[in-house]
Amino acid sequence: MKSKYDVLVIGGGPAGALAAKTAVEKGLSACIVEKRPAIGAPVRCAEGIGKEALQEFIEPDPRWISAEMTGATIVAPDGFVMQLSSQMAGSKVGYVLDRKFFDRELVWKAAEAGADVAVKSRAAVPIIENGVVKGAKVDFCGKVTNVRAEVVIAADGVESKFSKWCGIDTTVPVREIMSSVQYVMTGIEIDANSTVFYLGNEVAPEGYLWVFPKGKNTANVGIGISGRKSGAGHRAKDYLDAFVKKTFPHGRTIEYIPGGVSVCRPLECTVADGLIITGDAARVVDPLTGGGIYNAMYTGKLAAETAADCIGKGDVSKKALMVYDKTWRASKMGKAIERNYHIKEYLIKQPDTKLNEIIHSVSKINMTEFTTLNLVKEIIRVNPKLMLELGALAASLR
Amino acid sequence: MLKVHRDICGYCGCCVSVCPEGALELIDAYLSVEENCTSCGVCAKVCPLGALEVVNEKQV
Numbered sequence: 538m539k540s541k542y543d544v545l546v547i548g549g550g551p552a553g554a555l556a557a558k559t560a561v562e563k564g565l566s567a568c569i570v571e572k573r574p575a576i577g578a579p580v581r582c583a584e585g586i587g588k589e590a591l592q593e594f595i596e597p598d599p600r601w602i603s604a605e606m607t608g609a610t611i612v613a614p615d616g617f618v619m620q621l622s623s624q625m626a627g628s629k630v631g632y633v634l635d636r637k638f639f640d641r642e643l644v645w646k647a648a649e650a651g652a653d654v655a656v657k658s659r660a661a662v663p664i665i666e667n668g669v670v671k672g673a674k675v676d677f678c679g680k681v682t683n684v685r686a687e688v689v690i691a692a693d694g695v696e697s698k699f700s701k702w703c704g705i706d707t708t709v710p711v712r713e714i715m716s717s718v719q720y721v722m723t724g725i726e727i728d729a730n731s732t733v734f735y736l737g738n739e740v741a742p743e744g745y746l747w748v749f750p751k752g753k754n755t756a757n758v759g760i761g762i763s764g765r766k767s768g769a770g771h772r773a774k775d776y777l778d779a780f781v782k783k784t785f786p787h788g789r790t791i792e793y794i795p796g797g798v799s800v801c802r803p804l805e806c807t808v809a810d811g812l813i814i815t816g817d818a819a820r821v822v823d824p825l826t827g828g829g830i831y832n833a834m835y836t837g838k839l840a841a842e843t844a845a846d847c848i849g850k851g852d853v854s855k856k857a858l859m860v861y862d863k864t865w866r867a868s869k870m871g872k873a874i875e876r877n878y879h880i881k882e883y884l885i886k887q888p889d890t891k892l893n894e895i896i897h898s899v900s901k902i903n904m905t906e907f908t909t910l911n912l913v914k915e916i917i918r919v920n921p922k923l924m925l926e927l928g929a930l931a932a933s934l935r
Numbered sequence: 936m937l938k939v940h941r942d943i944c945g946y947c948g949c950c951v952s953v954c955p956e957g958a959l960e961l962i963d964a965y966l967s968v969e970e971n972c973t974s975c976g977v978c979a980k981v982c983p984l985g986a987l988e989v990v991n992e993k994q995v
């Protein structure tokens with residue numbers, strides 16, 4: 538690690554890895570500081586990603602893909618099952634990754650491209666001069682080094698502190714944190730090619746429970762519930778244990794993973810003088826699905842492109858970096874977040890009886906393109922009444 | 936004050952994201968609580984495992 542870079546990236550997750558790789562490809566010097574001793578571990582993720590979404594950044598490689606999905610299943614509160622499949626029978630719609638290897642591969646690619654990487658190295662305090670972020674004090678095993686940079690890219694995940702230290706309010710509202718637990722389970726009976734989502738207030742209040750296959754008899758079995766529904770005796774872990782006891786009584790848990798996923802709106806502003814905020818740290822997770830891998834990679838890459846541009850022009854002020862903020866908000870990802878936020882707000886207010894009614898209306902959906910938007914569209918098509926209930930939101934779904 | 940049950944905590948950072956005071960920090964596998972914690976209990980509510988507890992000073 539040197540004492541000065543064009544770009545200092547805080548966090549070695551998908552956002553940070555893409556940021557560093559893109560920065561060096563643009564001719565900048567860049568360094569990733571990651572506080573954990575190992576990239577990718579422990580995994581805090583159900584590891585699901587759409588096929589096209591993944592391919593936008595990297596060619597799928599069996600070394601870090603656990604399983605290929607050809608469909609999805611939604612289980613209503615009363616147990617009724619809705620099957621979703623691709624129009625082309627048997628075709629892949631998505632992957633369940635092996636993020637221990639996936640995250641490592643992304644950082645590896647950044648290093649191969651020329652980025653420096655420092656693990657067990659924590660950004661402990663920002664360096665701020667005249668209100669401009671100029672780098673960070675990095676703590677490696679108690680030894681603190683000043684690392685200066687033209688632009689700092691905060692990619693420090695859900696537990697992000699860096700932007701907060703720079704004066705930006707990143708607090709997630711209690712009702713909009715998905716309090717989560719996941720077990721990697723083996724020895725269980727599952728459909729190895731389909732993800733399963735369980736809905737309902739008894740199963741997962743204001744959230745959902747998932748079974749994402751990682752092989753023939755192995756899956757990520759997890760749950761996220763709204764923070765406001767969590768408390769002593771009824772935490773995410775309590776709900777998951779009840780489900781596992783009933784559904785997979787003979788399964789063995791080989792990994793135990795707590796976690797938090799924000800399903801709030803993104804930060805009001807994702808740049809400051811000398812600073813760009815990306816991925817989970819910017820709260821750009823899809824509020825409906827809780828998916829954030831793609832969004833992290835997308836914002837990480839865009840942040841580095843913006844940094845390269847602004848450094849080239851000699852202006853890294855908030856005003857100049859605003860291009861980043863504006864671009865992602867106007868992107869397909871930005872629009873999907875805004876739309877899915879409203880859909881989520883609608884859905885969490887519905888009682889189980891209503892969810893049953895909606896899911897009963899269609900037991901099998903064949904989609905040309907496997908997206909949540911197409912799923913919602915299809916559900917509305919068979920439930921025209923929903924159109925009225927959704928009001929203004931409905932227009933954005935056409 | 937806030938007590939961290941370190942035997943239960945799975946160092947996930949869920950609590951850090953909701954603390955209105957910015958009083959929590961996850962230092963790899965160690966959750967640290969700063970002086971400015973107001974014992975509001977928000978973090979204890981959302982912890983998926985129940986590793987946090989607001990206790991009064993005498994109980995400590």
Ligand SMILES: Cc1cc2nc3c(=O)[nH]c(=O)nc-3n(C[C@H](O)[C@H](O)[C@H](O)COP(=O)(O)OP(=O)(O)OC[C@H]3O[C@@H](n4cnc5c(N)ncnc54)[C@H](O)[C@@H]3O)c2cc1C
Nearest residue numbers: 548550551552572583584585660694796816817829830833
């Ligand atoms: C239970 C669960 C299930 C999920 N399932 C899915 C899913 O199926 N599909 C999906 O797309 N998304 C899913 N997500 C969300 C997904 O995991 C995140 O959106 C994604 O990891 C975000 O990437 P990131 O790079 O922004 O942050 P992260 O991957 O969290 O990386 C941030 C990194 O920054 C490091 N860091 C933090 N602070 C500092 C510091 N001060 N100094 C140095 N390093 C620091 C951290 O150690 C970490 O390695 C899930 C999340 C959870 C919790």
Ligand code: SF4
Nearest residue numbers: 944945947948950982
């Ligand atoms: S939410 Fe709970 S398990 Fe996660 S870091 Fe905080 S105290 Fe530990």
Ligand code: SF4
Nearest residue numbers: 954972973975976978
């Ligand atoms: S009790 Fe309140 S102030 Fe203290 S760490 Fe928890 S959320 Fe923050």
